[in-house]
């Protein structure tokens with residue numbers, strides 16, 4: 363099995379081309395590929411398959427040729443991966459499987475079709491609109507953090523870190539506690555603090571994330587989108603740009619005048635290889 367390794371702000375993926383949907387990708391196989399000691403190592407797997415050739419992708423085949431079949435490193439399936447879409451697009455274009463014109467390249471995901479636009483080293487994706495919908499809390503050890511639930515196609519809980527606590531001081535080696543009645547399918551939990559004002563953006567925040575199915579990662583695109591949506595809401599703004607600093611770099615979230623939500627940042631391919639088992 364051929365693979366490519368890539369990342370978006372340190373959120374890393376094993377990319378597996380399977381254009382005609384011939385591959386049997388079991389949860390065990392995904393977990394083995396993502397194992398950083400016994401496999402290649404990654405936060406998740408991106409299976410590159412024609413939408414028409416995949417059971418979940420087929421519904422979108424009229425609008426997008428390619429379907430991003432995303433799996434978390436524990437083998438579970440997720441509806442959306444914002445960094446994944448950006449790296450997936452980089453792979454499609456670099457490998458010659460697709461071209462992206464100025465109007466962008468549609469990519470099908472389990473959360474619907476998104477549109478990716480190439481801008482040099484960066485890829486911007488017009489994402490599904492985030493929906494901020496409920497108050498909740500997360501716990502980290504003895505600490506409780508008030509937060510806001512955000513649906514980005516996949517579930518997020520955005521928590522502000524207050525009371526003089528520093529973001530790096532949080533122990534995210536184990537999963538934060540959350541309300542299972544609200545998040546029946548689990549949740550990705552983002553912790554945020556305001557960052558220094560930055561030229562050219564309306565809000566600047568820093569975030570760490572504990573991802574459902576993958577643990578703490580260096581970045582989460584859909585998480586940054588959720589954080590950006592909450593930051594603009596809290597600022598009383600209907601449009602604007604939010605810079606979201608993650609441990610692996612910086613993502614930009616924009617809500618534009620046309621009502622579209624964009625996620626931008628670098629998307630990098632680092633290696634090609636072949637899996638031997």
Ligand SMILES: N[C@@H](CCC[C@H](N)C(=O)O)C(=O)O
Nearest residue numbers: 440443444445516582583584
């Ligand atoms: N890292 C991703 C999100 C991947 C899916 C997530 N762990 C989930 O289970 O919902 C991103 O960049 O959005």
